[in-house]
Amino acid sequence: MEPRYARPDPAIPSSWPVGDPYLAQTEVGLPVLTYQQVFQDPRLQTLIAEALANNRDLMIAASNIAAAREQYRIQRAQLLPTLNAGAGVTVSGDKTDKVTANYDAGVQVPSFEIDLFGRVRSLTHVQLQRYLATEAGARATRLTLVANVVSAWLNHAADSSLRLIAEQTATSAQKSVQLTRLRLEGGIVPRTDLDQAEQILATAQADVARQRTAVAQDVNALQILVGAPIDPRLLAGSIDEAAGKIAPVPAGLDSYVLLRRPDVLQAEYQLRAANAQIGAARAALFPRITLTGLVGLASSALAKLFTGGAFGWSAGADATYTIFQSGAGHANVRLSKAQRDAAVASYQKAIQSAFRDVADALARRGTMNDEIAARQRAQAASADNYTLTEARYRAGIDPFLTVLVAQRSYYTAQQQMVQVRLAAARNIVDTYQAVGGDALLQATPVCQALPGDSSASNAKLASQCSPI
Template sequence: MRPFLLALLAATALSGCTLAPRYERPELPVGQAWPVTAEAAPSAGVPAADLAWRDVFQDARLQSTIALALEQTRDLRVAVANIARARAEYRIQRADLLPAINAVGAGERARTPASVSQTGRAETIEQFSVSAGFAAYELDLFGRVQSLSAAALQSYLATEENRRTVQISLIAETANAYLTLAADRDLLKITQDTLASREAAYDLSRKRFEAGATSELDLRQAQTLTEQARSDAAVATAQVNRDLNALRLLVGAEVPAELLPQGGLATIAVRPDIAAGLPSDVLVARPDVLSAERALRAQNANIGAARAAFFPRISLTGSTGTISPELGDLFGAGARSWSFAPQIVLPIFSGGANIANLRGAEASRDAALAQYEKAIQTAFREVSDALAVRATITERVSAQGRLVEAATATQRLTQARYDSGVDGYLALLDAQRTLYAARQSLLASQLAEAANRVELYRALGGGG
């Protein structure tokens, strides 16, 4: 028993060092400021990472839809399952730091025939044993096992960050799909209203033509606009159905009718005052960037394991127990037994395998570094693009709103001039087309504004 305990104490005392390079976070391969105006990237306000998604998406129906997506979607289930698998792999690797102790019970009965027996008589031998011990436990003198355990830990943590990435993306995609559905429902209403007004105008033109008060050209122009609006209404109806299908796919289940948009795009509140902060604070907090950094740290730890392969490996095998030729005397006095078998393996020649493994580990570290820098640069561009849109989107929406007001007034005045015979029908048709297009453009700009807020939440690494 004493050698067994001494071996365990030696393993605990000698293990703990590592040959892995000291890790330092690389410099950010991007600028220290966003390439936009200060108004578009305000530092005041709440950082996106500190905002729960319910604080950003404040509409009750949208919140319920996002919650349903987080509960039902298969992509998030896959991410959670990957976390469980990575956690299990880390625990398996970490278990190698401690000896695996097993209890073994054995019994043997053997017969030796008289022709080969030393006594000239047939002999039957019985032996029974019970022992507890460990086999081939490696003393981690140079940190090989510890480095492998550290790499497994970083891989597990990277998988957790991947789950956060999937969750944030799912929230943003669901919100965008919901907003798009609301906007397309508004567009359908615009086309239906336009169709109704043009059908009334066409009916009036037909009656005036039959009475001889207008030309056939006016009648056919009115018919052309009517059929165009009818076609637009059919396209808008199909688009709304496609939006519903996209939302169902994201949610992973049928979306209850009471959760669908009810009051139009303008009634769905999305928080506008998300602070951009500094690139050095924002980018390193994004889960995809953190995942890339975890992968880099894992490859850095693998270099330590590859370096340790050049040094001797010491393994211990030991056990203690009892042995007896009679089962009844197995636990009797004098039946104790023990064994202790240390082994040292010194690499002398491996055909360059150890050098190749080290170079491979270093190359993997360099590739992970490049991936980390690419993740930083991609995040920087996404945030910059979102801020560039935010810098002008308010002005765009305001301009489109004024355009609709002007086009509405123009259409009203042109209608009055046409009714009084001052202008021809062509001027009225042009005013109607302008108003129709202006209303569509205003709706598109309002959707772009809402989508930009969603994109800022995602690009800035919004909270869960």
């Protein structure tokens, strides 16, 4: 009754985009990654480990997995009969004051459906795939959490660098104000020079205050992700310090590695569940056959209850078939097929979105080195220009406005250098997340043993689902 499952065409190219602005991909395949291989700073690894242990979203995901696993077990139990054991005594009397007692004990099968048409098996398969989808969703949550922790840690490092730059600029501007005030008092420069110097100082001081707020907010964001207070010793002091221990992620040549991304796996398991639901809907159109049975002992004397003459049994079978239901059964089959078609589209959309995530990350990586080199040249040139214009101003060659323009340019170049280094580091984080990161470690053996189940049950589980 259940349609044979066939994985839909992923509807994406078999390889990543090439040409400008993409870097040439030389890797033959995507190796299995761990976050420790990519994010190599021990302080960051400590924060990630704490987040994986304490984050509330992961706790919710773990509870959802447990609930889905038990739902699967409940449904799977319907494949076997339920046995009830009982014992009792009935006492009766009449007007002659004669009292009669009847004793009984036995084992009963209250009602067991013979799954001739696979309805119960299909429903069990539905719950299995939903359980696996929930587990894949938890891995997607874990992957997102790791990426978010790294991004928040990098944001703190970048804001710390920007705060340091603002503080250095404010210190330099304070010296310029003091020098300009002395020159004004000596009648060497006009009042406008002092006003312009104080404007630069006020701007830098405002930036210091803003960056202090940003750094504090970055710590708050990390605490939410980690689920515990942050030890200041685990934070990087600058973006250069933080980005230096983040290793590039190989993207590989084969775009079909996206089939192992946890969100894509989740979409496929949901598709498998929808496919199995069709089998259950089809089987519901056929008669249901149920068995009942009783094996036990009965006697009017308790002492004779366990003798051979007290043994008895009974068995029965029922078949039910819905004669008229206004087409509801066939409509349910069509509904299941429509839901399966929607799941196919959702699966293909998940793959296409994953492909775009990787392609965007590769496009950014392809131009990142050129941008960093250009920003470094711009920063060096602006620093040199600021030094020269300041010397020329003190020599009376250039006006103070030229110094202010050069100082602003140097300040901006420093800020842009921090931003581009942050962007380069976050591009690695984006690539790590886009290709599935260390979720690949758990993506191959999707039919895992269920804790507490017998080896026979787990063998049956493995036979009911296929590896990805």
